[in-house]
Amino acid sequence: MEVAYEAVEDAGIAPETIAGTSTGVFIGISTLDYGGIQTGTTERRSINAYTNLGLAFAIAANRLSYLFDLHGPSLAVDTACSSSLVATHLACQSIWNGQSDMALVGGVNLILRPEGTIGFSKASMLAPDGRCKSFDARANGYVRSEGAGVVVLKPVSRALADGDAVYAVVHGTAVNQDGHTTGISLPNGAAQEAMLVEAYRQAGVAPEQVQYVEAHGTGTPVGDPIELKAIGAVLGDRRSARDACIVGSVKTNIGHLEAASGIAGLIKTALSLKHGRIPPNLHFETPNPDIPFEALKLRVPQTVEQWPDTGAAPRLAGVNSFGFGGTNAHVILGAPERVEDGSGSGTRHDGSLLVPLSARSPEALEARARSYVDLLTDPASRGDVSLHDIGYTASLRRGHHDHRLTVVAQSTAEMVEQLEAFLAGETRPYMASGRHVASRSHKLAFVFSGMGPQWWAMGRQLLHDEPVVRDVIRQCDALLRQHADWSLWDELTADEARSRIQQTQIAQPAIFALQVGLATLWRSWGIRPAARS
DSSP states (O other), X not given: OHHHHHHHHHTTOOGGGTTTSOEEEEEEOOOOHHHHHHHSGGGGGGOOTTHHHHHOHHHHHHHHHHHHTOOSOEXXXXXXXXXXXXXXXXXXXXXXXXXXXXXXXXXXXXXXXXXXXXXXXXXXXXXXXXXXXXXXXXXXXXXXOOEEEEEEEOOHHHHHHTTOOOOOEEEEEEEEEOXXXXXXXXXXXXXXXXXXXXXXXXXXXXXXXXXXXXXXXXXXXXXXXXXXXXXXXXXXXXXXXXXXXXEEOTHHHHOBOGGGHHHXXXXXXXXXXXXXXXXXXXXXOSBOTTSOHHHHTEEOOOSOEEXXXXXXXXXXXXXXXXXXXXXXXXXXXXXXXXXXXXXXXSOOOSSOEEEEEEESSHHHHHHHHHHHHHHHHOTTTGGGOOHHHHHHHXXXXXXXXXXXXXXXXXXXXXXXXXXXXXXXXXXXXXXXXXXXXXXXXXXXXXXXXXXXXXXXXXXXHHHHHOHHHHHHHHHXXXXXXXXXXXXXXXHHHOOTTTOOTTSHHHHHHHXXXXXXXXXXXXXXXXXXXXXXX
């Protein structure tokens, strides 16, 4: 639930905006440890009406649908280690066939009991030294690890229209099965090859165009050679020796997350595509002699590398994931298109901006404020964060909870000063905090004055700072010129010596036009009244 909320927040989606939509939830999960703890012989007396809700795999997905009020497909997927990548495949299919508008996709693995580790140890699947040495001659098993990951998927056209930050684009997916092998947990190289061929055929992508593959790469002496030979047979067949495909495995960094391993590899690859950098494969010293890297036209990165220069061609990558029962999955990712920032109206403000923060408790609100201070005072990010982006995201790309804090600032330094004052229990003129009472019905009204408040240079800063207001005044000026022998624009921008703003025939249209400009500006920010006066 936490990482799903963080994924939605990272996507810039206010949770209330997806309630009631056909958003699907697809979660990979396969370990039974929690259920075993809750239903052991000595624990049976503590079983209550809620126990089964906490044990069922389906609830891992269904509870997210319940939490966000999502009405699309909601299911848990168990194909062992390929669960979360198979979940990704199903989510993409659901979006492509129009069943889902959007999808939350992820996986989770928690190790709460020793039985699974004991069994894998007896099967000689685990590395005695606690290291995944993928593709290395010393590969002697994997390391079980824990974690959870969730990503948000939506159609590219909609993501671009919504101005979303896109990490990567899914070009195609494929899933198949090993069928009958010499042992149910032993991989089938021919089936892996067939899956890769089908994935790239359906995606319309030439395999030799792919620059990187995030392999399953558990670091087992049997599995690694079979997987890389399949990758080389399909992706290395038509490429030159100088253009070797890079292969890596996130398991060397964080271990094998089992049901969540596929989503971990997907997230790593998406980040690599976004930033154009490929992390090193740890613990790779001597290539596995059973893997003919040169003949397969594959290589393993040992330091951080820049993504290969593709010229005008797109950055492309593949992600592999295999279940120990024989279910294989592959996802083809591409770098996102470079688009202009779609935030707000595109206006950059030199003046003050309002930044609203909110949380579900006073303690959480303080933690939120502190996180902003940490971000804005971190030397590594100080030059990369603009007040406009913070204000836009906090206002329109976040949910608004009951405990609220608002600051008005002209710079990030001023925002930090006000947030630090709030954390110290102090007040400032341009800072307000309080609690929204959900039981009260608050309706917004726009109330404008009549004749009387006019003054020379009124609205001048709005005309300077806000293109929306300038456009409205220009439109009003053009309409007014059809009935008057004077220019509204000239009167609003006149110097004090020439100003006629105190004359009734000038003041009343000018006040009205500025009110229209303000209402239009507020609407452009998503502020709509229940009444106007």
